[in-house]
Amino acid sequence: MTMSELLSILDYQFFRHAMAAAILTSLLAAMVGTYIVSRKIVFIGGGITHASFGGIGMAYYMGLNPFLGAAVFGTMTALGIEWISGRGNIREDSAIAILWSLGMALGIIFVFMTPGYAPNLMSFLFGSILSVGKTDLYILAGFSLFTFLLFSVFFRPILYTAFDPEFAKTKGIPVSTYRYMMSVIMALAIVLSIRTVGIILVLSIFTIPQITAMLFTRDFARIIPLAALWGVTGSVAGLFAAYYLNIPSGAAIIFFLTIQLMLIKLVIFVHRELQRRSG
Amino acid sequence: MKKPLIVLDNIRTGYNSDPVLREVSLEIYPLDFIGIIGPNGGGKTTLIKAILGLLPLFSGQILFPGGKPKTGYLPQSSQIDRSFPITVKEVISSGLGTSGNLFPFLPSGKKEKVKKMMDETGLSSLSSTAIGELSGGQLQKTFLCRALIDEPDLLILDEPNTHVDKHFEQEMHEWLKELNQKMTILLVSHDIGTISPMVKTIACVNRTLHYHPSNQLSEEVLKVYNCPVDVIAHGPVPHRVLKSHDNE
Numbered sequence: 001m002t003m004s005e006l007l008s009i010l011d012y013q014f015f016r017h018a019m020a021a022a023i024l025t026s027l028l029a030a031m032v033g034t035y036i037v038s039r040k041i042v043f044i045g046g047g048i049t050h051a052s053f054g055g056i057g058m059a060y061y062m063g064l065n066p067f068l069g070a071a072v073f074g075t076m077t078a079l080g081i082e083w084i085s086g087r088g089n090i091r092e093d094s095a096i097a098i099l100w101s102l103g104m105a106l107g108i109i110f111v112f113m114t115p116g117y118a119p120n121l122m123s124f125l126f127g128s129i130l131s132v133g134k135t136d137l138y139i140l141a142g143f144s145l146f147t148f149l150l151f152s153v154f155f156r157p158i159l160y161t162a163f164d165p166e167f168a169k170t171k172g173i174p175v176s177t178y179r180y181m182m183s184v185i186m187a188l189a190i191v192l193s194i195r196t197v198g199i200i201l202v203l204s205i206f207t208i209p210q211i212t213a214m215l216f217t218r219d220f221a222r223i224i225p226l227a228a229l230w231g232v233t234g235s236v237a238g239l240f241a242a243y244y245l246n247i248p249s250g251a252a253i254i255f256f257l258t259i260q261l262m263l264i265k266l267v268i269f270v271h272r273e274l275q276r277r278s279g
Numbered sequence: 280m281k282k283p284l285i286v287l288d289n290i291r292t293g294y295n296s297d298p299v300l301r302e303v304s305l306e307i308y309p310l311d312f313i314g315i316i317g318p319n320g321g322g323k324t325t326l327i328k329a330i331l332g333l334l335p336l337f338s339g340q341i342l343f344p345g346g347k348p349k350t351g352y353l354p355q356s357s358q359i360d361r362s363f364p365i366t367v368k369e370v371i372s373s374g375l376g377t378s379g380n381l382f383p384f385l386p387s388g389k390k391e392k393v394k395k396m397m398d399e400t401g402l403s404s405l406s407s408t409a410i411g412e413l414s415g416g417q418l419q420k421t422f423l424c425r426a427l428i429d430e431p432d433l434l435i436l437d438e439p440n441t442h443v444d445k446h447f448e449q450e451m452h453e454w455l456k457e458l459n460q461k462m463t464i465l466l467v468s469h470d471i472g473t474i475s476p477m478v479k480t481i482a483c484v485n486r487t488l489h490y491h492p493s494n495q496l497s498e499e500v501l502k503v504y505n506c507p508v509d510v511i512a513h514g515p516v517p518h519r520v521l522k523s524h525d526n527e
Contacts, residue, residue: 169333170352
């Protein structure tokens with residue numbers, strides 16, 4: 001297959017939209033995912049993701065936009081977990097597990113109660129990047145830009161409160177305000193990314209590019225652009241593979257992100273071995 | 280008589296609704312160097328967190344007669360996530376707070392301050408190193424710099440001797456003695472032997488607090504340290520009598 005044949009798929013609008021969605025999701029996830037991975041709160045991300053399914057089901061049942069329901073449920077879950085973790089007398093991990101499964105249960109109950117067949121259920125679980133429309137892209141682009149501005153302007157308080165909240169407090173930084181703000185950003189970023197890769201796979205786009213970036217640097221500010229780079233290359237490669245191999249796009253993206261991580265790890269390992277042997 | 284820097288007036292504090300410390304009163308005077316000792320779980324860290332305003336008071340009050348002093352805080356090393364992706368330079372910069380700088384760039388004044396601090400303490404070559412790659416001594420030095428960079432009036436150190444070698448311990452003791460010329464120091468330690476030559480006064484904390492206005496290790500003080508403090512019947516502080524340790 002020649003390059004022009006490979007790129008001919010870009011003639012289709014649906015594929016251009018999918019590409020844009022993959023790139024925007026990668027950029028958004030690069031920022032928010034770096035925060036998640038650095039703070040080691042991937043499990044909280046999992047809780048938000050799955051709890052939001054309850055919102056999808058409820059919105060379905062009420063005839064509303066499912067992503068509106070997901071956004072409301074996701075945000076409430078994120079704020080609830082942050083509130084719980086600030087109190088210390090409730091087991092945070094157990095609370096997350098409860099919200100996680102309660103959300104999924106509510107989702108299933110509401111979808112079941114909705115009259116008629118729910119054909120889009122699979123698309124929520126595994127994403128439907130090939131059906132992303134212009135409005136979806138505008139929302140995703142708008143929120144990514146907003147998050148970028150927020151990370152730029154409040155970079156230091158976000159970093160300091162994530163690293164050592166008690167010390168930040170002694171320096172007069174309003175720690176809980178920043179923590180709650182980041183909880184909302186996290187929830188909305190995850191819900192918007194569900195559109196691209198689905199509930200089951202969404203966490204990987206918030207973690208794999210970051211882990212890949214951390215093979216090169218351990219500096220929070222440098223992880224973000226590197227994670228954006230690896231997120232974009234992995235997801236665009238996955239998208240092309242999905243089309244030409246006729247496999248589900250969400251799964252292909254995750255598969256390519258992982259292969260990319262392993263390849264880079266291997267290259268670094270071989271490079272170090274060669275350096276060690278030569279001197 | 281000098282005005283005290285901080286007055287703890289009969290405070291009761293702890294986590295959630297469980298009071299770890301009860302009826303604690305203490306006056307901290309400018310340029311004092313207080314060694315806070317006591318058994319594990321006795322409330323040493325709780326005491327300094329209350330002073331730092333990190334814990335709610337269930338009763339009593341903390342007063343700052345001359346206004347709230349600028350504080351520098353070095354937390355217990357177990358409280359730090361060493362795998363967090365942050366560099367030495369960023370950690371030290373965080374000691375300057377965030378006032379006056381939004382965006383990732385530090386204003387030149389702050390940048391200059393951080394650079395000077397790293398030059399003086401020999402951390403310059405580690406400026407861009409992630410904290411996960413530092414030795415125990417380098418890590419404590421970084422956190423001590425973070426506590427000191429804003430030129431505090433009150434320096435609060437929680438177990439700074441953890442995971443450091445003898446050489447750095449000696450270096451740090453000299454450093455603290457020098458710093459004590461211009462700032463008040465509260466030093467929490469479980470190891471009274473290493474801190475007693477440095478400190479001026481000693482506070483024994485075990486659920487409540489007994490203050491000794493000298494650094495002399497009288498038998499009484501040692502007894503206080505080795506045993507539940509409440510056994511010792513001294514001072515005006517209300518106390519309970521508990522069972523002695525087995526080695527008594």
